[in-house]
Structure formats: C-alpha cells, structure tokens
Amino acid sequence: MGVERCYNTVGTGGRAAEGNGLLNRRTLRVYRNIESPLVRLIFMIITDYHVHIERGPYTRDWLNRFIEQAHKAGITSLGISEHAYRFHQTKHLLDNPWVNQRKTQDLDEYINLIQGAKKDAGIDLKLGIEMDWMPENSDAMKDFLKQYPFDYSIGSIHWLGGFGFDLEEMKGQWRQGMVEDIYNTYFGLLEQMIDQAPCTIIGHADVIKVFGFKADAYSYGWHRKLTPKIKASGMRVEVSTAGWRKPVKEIYPHPSWIKLLVQSGVPIVLSSDAHKPEDVGALYPQAIDLLTTANCINLAVVRERV
Numbered sequence: 001m002g003v004e005r006c007y008n009t010v011g012t013g014g015r016a017a018e019g020n021g022l023l024n025r026r027t028l029r030v031y032r033n034i035e036s037p038l039v040r041l042i043f044m045i046i047t048d049y050h051v052h053i054e055r056g057p058y059t060r061d062w063l064n065r066f067i068e069q070a071h072k073a074g075i076t077s078l079g080i081s082e083h084a085y086r087f088h089q090t091k092h093l094l095d096n097p098w099v100n101q102r103k104t105q106d107l108d109e110y111i112n113l114i115q116g117a118k119k120d121a122g123i124d125l126k127l128g129i130e131m132d133w134m135p136e137n138s139d140a141m142k143d144f145l146k147q148y149p150f151d152y153s154i155g156s157i158h159w160l161g162g163f164g165f166d167l168e169e170m171k172g173q174w175r176q177g178m179v180e181d182i183y184n185t186y187f188g189l190l191e192q193m194i195d196q197a198p199c200t201i202i203g204h205a206d207v208i209k210v211f212g213f214k215a216d217a218y219s220y221g222w223h224r225k226l227t228p229k230i231k232a233s234g235m236r237v238e239v240s241t242a243g244w245r246k247p248v249k250e251i252y253p254h255p256s257w258i259k260l261l262v263q264s265g266v267p268i269v270l271s272s273d274a275h276k277p278e279d280v281g282a283l284y285p286q287a288i289d290l291l292t293t294a295n296c297i298n299l300a301v302v303r304e305r306v
C-alpha cells in the first residue's frame with residue numbers, strides 16, 4: 001500500500017510543491033481563503049486520513065458533506081477510514097458482543113461509494129480502513145487487507161482482550177490501582193503491532209490516555225522504546241486532533257512524543273478522526289502550529305496504491 005512522503009517544505013512554497021504535482025494553484029487559492037494566517041503561510045498539502053462516515057447512509061449526498069467541510073478546512077487530500085468491525089465481512093477479525101451489535105454495514109457498498117466518487121469528488125479522495133489490532137488475528141488481518149483495494153490502512157488498538165478501554169460504557173473497568181497495568185498491556189500490544197507492521201499508519205498511538213487516567217508508564221520510557229521500532233517498521237504515525245476533543249484534552253500522541261518521532265525521521269500523518277462532517281479538519285491550525293514547533297516540515301501523503 002502506498003503512503004509516500006511528500007516533500008513540501010515550509011517556506012519553499014509553490015515551486016517545491018509543484019515538483020510533486022499535488023499542490024497546485026487551485027489549492028493555493030484555497031489556502032489564501034483560509035482565515036488562519038498560520039495555515040496560509042505554510043504551503044503544505046493538508047491531509048485528513050482518519051474520517052468516519054458510518055453514522056450516515058452510504059450515499060454521495062452524505063459523503064459530499066464531509067468533502068465540503070474538507071474544502072472549508074483547506075484540506076487537499078481526504079481519506080475515509082471506516083472501522084473495519086462495522087462490516088459483515090470482518091466477523092473473523094473481531095468478534096465480541098459490543099462489536100457484533102454494530103456489524104451492520106456492507107464492505108462492498110462502502111468501497112463502491114468511495115471508489116466511484118474519486119473521479120469527480122473535487123478533492124484527492126482516498127479509500128482507507130481502520131483496523132482493530134488483535135494479535136491473534138494478525139495473519140487474517142493481513143490477508144483481509146490484501147483482498148480489497150484500500151489505498152491505506154490505519155492500525156489502531158481499541159481492545160485489550162474484551163476490554164474496550166475507550167468506551168464510555170466500559171469506563172467503570174478502569175481502576176486507579178490497575179492503571180499502570182492497563183498502560184503496560186496497551187503499549188505491549190502496540191509494540192507487537194509495530195513488529196508485525198500490518199498497516200501503513202499507526203492510529204492515535206497513545207489513545208490509552210483517552211479518559212485522562214495517567215500512569216507512570218505514560219512516559220518517555222515507552223515512547224523512547226517504541227520510536228526506533230516504528231522508524232524501522234516503515235509505518236507512519238498519525239497526529240490526531242481527536243485527543244483535544246476527548247476528556248484527556250491532549251493531542252495524540254503527546255507533544256513530546258511527536259517531537260521525538262519527528263527527530264527520528266518517522267513520517268507524520270495529520271488527521272482529525274472525525275465522526276461527523278463538522279469535525280473534518282477540526283483544530284488544524286493549532287495542530288499545524290504544534291507540528292511546526294516540533295520541526296515537522298513534511299506530512300506523509302497517500303499516493304496511488306502500489
């Protein structure tokens with residue numbers, strides 16, 4: 001699957017951008033219409049590769065609402081990344097009572113909608129999918145990804161066995177005394193996922209902090225251990241503004257980890273994890289500010305599937 005680095009650099013403007021053929025006069029005009037001077041000044045391709053449309057019907061009208069918002073936010077490359085567990089075709093990948101109640105969608109219908117919209121979407125539109133990493137299903141997951149024409153895939157951890165740690169209805173299972181263990185379990189699984197590198201992008205890498213429970217394990221220890229492994233794996237790391245909209249009110253991953261990843265040369269993807277049209281590109285000016293402060297001058301961009 002083809003996620004390539006985009007060599008747009010801050011300050012070099014249109015010339016460097018035209019070199020890769022993705023940023024053009026039209027997108028420059030879009031940037032100039034953006035209110036934020038910060039975004040206007042940074043001639044980057046602006047991406048949002050973590051967007052869910054599953055709360056509405058698989059129709060062009062519904063998809064267009066996300067595309068319209070992407071235009072407003074100055075996004076030039078938009079990827080839709082439905083949760084794999086929503087599809088009937090993924091019963092073998094994740095099977096528990098919570099997800100089974102929500103396994104209501106047809107994967108072919110989703111793929112046809114996005115592939116069919118690519119030509120005239122008016123935006124660089126990509127077909128993505130967000131996978132739940134379950135170590136026991138690693139091989140099946142890789143086979144699944146090969147079977148379908150996804151442009152990219154996001155590997156995320158939402159389940160520690162049967163514990164959906166980011167679900168409001170399972171929040172009671174967090175116990176202060178167990179927080180350290182939960183963190184270690186989470187990061188241990190993340191390490192396994194990185195070793196297997198089944199997907200192109202790591203989704204919300206420290207989402208375990210979602211409710212604001214913090215542990216000593218939430219520290220440079222795990223960050224330092226995992227960063228070289230991520231670099232070696234070839235996976236990209238998503239910087240997600242969703243964390244700012246969750247109880248923890250902190251970007252994913254933590255700014256200090258972002259800095260370390262950038263220093264280590266790990267490609268960064270920028271995303272919102274929107275679940276409704278108005279959240280596409282949410283809080284991007286702040287995120288771009290943070291990224292530039294961390295010396296991130298390239299965003300990874302999804303090219304054609306290879």
Ligand SMILES: [Zn+2]
Binds near residue numbers: 130156158203204
């Ligand atoms: Zn997720």
Ligand SMILES: [Zn+2]
Binds near residue numbers: 050130273
């Ligand atoms: Zn998501």
